Each structure stands twice: as structure tokens, then as C-alpha cells.
Amino acid sequence: MKKLEDYVRSIPDFPEEGVIFRDVTSILEEAEGLQLAINAMQELVKDVDFDVVIGPESRGFIFGVPIAYNLKKAFVPVRKKGKLPRETVEMEYDLEYGSATLEMHADAIKPGQKVVIIDDLIATGGTTEAIVKLIEALGGEVVKITFLMELAGLNGRDKLKGYDVETVICYEGK
Numbered sequence: 001m002k003k004l005e006d007y008v009r010s011i012p013d014f015p016e017e018g019v020i021f022r023d024v025t026s027i028l029e030e031a032e033g034l035q036l037a038i039n040a041m042q043e044l045v046k047d048v049d050f051d052v053v054i055g056p057e058s059r060g061f062i063f064g065v066p067i068a069y070n071l072k073k074a075f076v077p078v079r080k081k082g083k084l085p086r087e088t089v090e091m092e093y094d095l096e097y098g099s100a101t102l103e104m105h106a107d108a109i110k111p112g113q114k115v116v117i118i119d120d121l122i123a124t125g126g127t128t129e130a131i132v133k134l135i136e137a138l139g140g141e142v143v144k145i146t147f148l149m150e151l152a153g154l155n156g157r158d159k160l161k162g163y164d165v166e167t168v169i170c171y172e173g174k
Contacts, residue, residue, distance in 0.1 A: 001032070002032070002033075003036075004027070004033065004036045004037060004040060004168065004169060005169055007026055007027040007030055007032075007033035007036070007037075008022055008023065008024070008026060008027060008149070008169065009022075009023040009026035010022055010023070011023055019174060020171075020173060020174075022121070022149055022151070022171060024059060024120045024121065024148065024149065027148075028062065037063065037148055037168070038063060038066050038067060038070075040148075040168040041063055041067060041118060041146050041148060041168060042066075042067045042070060042071070044144070044146045044166045044168070045067065045071070045116050045118075045144055045146055046071065048116060048143055048144045049114060049143065050073065050114040050115060050116045050143050050144065051073065051074065051113045051114050051115070052068075052073060052074045052075070052076055052108075052109065052113055052114070052115045052116070052140070053065075053067055053068035053071075053073050053074070053075050053076070053115075053116050053117075053118055054075075054076050054077075054078055054104075054115055054116070054117045054118070054131060054135065055075065055076075055077060055078070055117075055118050055119065056077075056078040056079075056102065056117075056119055056127060056128075056131060057077065057078065057079045057080055057083070059119065059120035059121070060077075060078070060117075060118055060119040060120065061077060062120070063118050063119070063120060063148060064118035064119075067118055073116075076104060076105070076108040076109065077104070078102050078103070078104045078131050078134065079102070079103055079104070080100065080101070080102065080103070081100075081101040081102070081103050082103075083103070084103050084104070084105055086105050086106070086107070087105065087106040087107070088103040088104060088105055088106055089103065089104060089105075089106050089134055089137060089138065090102065090103045090134075091103075091130040091131075091133050091134045091137075092130070093126045093127060093129065093130035094126055095126065102127070102130050102131065102134065104134055104138075106138070108138070109135055109138040109139065109140035110138075110139070110140075111138070111139030111140070112139060112140075112141070113139075113140045113141070114140070114141050114143045115135050115140045115141065115142050115143065116142075116143060116144045116145070116146065117131055117132070117135075117142060117144070117145045117146070118146050118147075119146075119147055119148075120147065120148045120149065121147060121148065121149045121150070121151070122147045122149075122150045122151070122156040122157070122160075122165070122167065123151045123154045123156055124154050124155070124156050124159070125154075125155070125156030125157065125158065125159035125160055126156075126159065128145060128156070128159070128160060129159040129160060132145075132160070132163065142163055143164065144163075144164045144166070145160060145163055145164065145165045145166075146165075146166050146167070146168075147165075147166075147167040147168070148167070148168050148169065149167060149168070149169045149170075149171065150167035150169070150170045150171065151171055151173065151174055152170050152171065152172050152173075153171075153172060153173045153174040154174050
């Protein structure tokens with residue numbers, strides 16, 4: 001049986017020279033890799049007291065939904081601006097070259113609900129920081145943040161100080 005890391009394809013010089021792209025789709029393309037990934041992430045949250053799994057578009061959906069289902073929890077999607085049909089709350093955040101806006105339904109999190117955030121990757125931490133702000137603005141409490149992979153050289157954890165953050169695989173570089 002291969003280790004989860006064995007399923008990650010590393011692509012040098014993508015999207016630009018000097019960057020090593022860690023491809024999560026190579027995990028998804030193998031049934032055993034997908035099972036290993038979901039099981040490993042679920043293991044990190046199985047003993048946490050929480051009510052809701054939040055997953056950002058789109059890979060947070062892939063990993064968050066099966067974990068929510070397996071643990072009998074609700075799932076709330078966070079999407080790019082303009083994709084949700086009901087009243088939303090939004091948060092703008094900085095990207096490497098510009099900014100973006102995330103939204104979630106205004107009634108998706110009830111005051112006092114305990115929330116776990118599940119996503120595929122932490123790089124600079126900006127997306128997750130924006131999600132945390134959305135959850136807290138609605139009165140929710142972030143009790144755990146779990147990623148499949150971390151690019152530690154981009155210092156994304158710095159934006160999430162004070163939160164319980166765990167990753168399955170950590171790459172030291174960018």
C-alpha cells in the first residue's frame with residue numbers, strides 16, 4: 001500500500017519558474033489515494049466537538065462533504081462571489097496579484113455553532129483567514145482547521161494564529 005504522499009504529483013516550474021506545484025488531482029484520480037486522503041483528514045477531526053463542516057469552493061467540497069457525511073454533520077459551502085442564491089455575507093481578501101471575494105449564506109451558521117474548516121491546501125492563508133472572519137461575523141466558533149497539504153514556506157499559519165490548525169502532509173518549501 002502506497003503512502004498518501006506517493007499519490008501527490010509534483011510539477012516543477014508551474015505556474016511559474018521556481019514553483020513546485022503539488023497536484024491534488026493526482027490523489028483524486030486513484031481510489032486508494034482518495035480514501036487515504038479523506039480518512040487521514042477525518043482522523044484529525046473525529047474527536048473534535050463540532051456542529052458544521054465548512055468547505056471552500058471547490059476542493060474543500062471534495063474533502064469536506066464526505067467527512068461531514070461520515071461524521072453525521074452539516075456541510076456549508078463557501079463560494080466565490082455571485083454563486084449563492086440566497087442572502088449572503090461576504091469577505092474580500094488579498095491574492096498574490098489582486099483580490100477576491102468569498103460568500104456564504106447569511107443564515108448558514110447559527111450563533112454558537114462550532115465549526116471545522118476543511119480544505120485541500122494552505123499556502124498564504126488568505127482564503128482561510130477570510131472564511132474564519134465570515135464564520136465569526138455570523139457568531140460561529142472555529143474549533144479546528146484541517147488541510148490535506150501545507151506549503152510551509154508561504155507562512156500561511158501566520159494568518160491563523162490562535163486557531164487549531166493541522167495538516168496531513170507538509171512541504172517545507174513554496
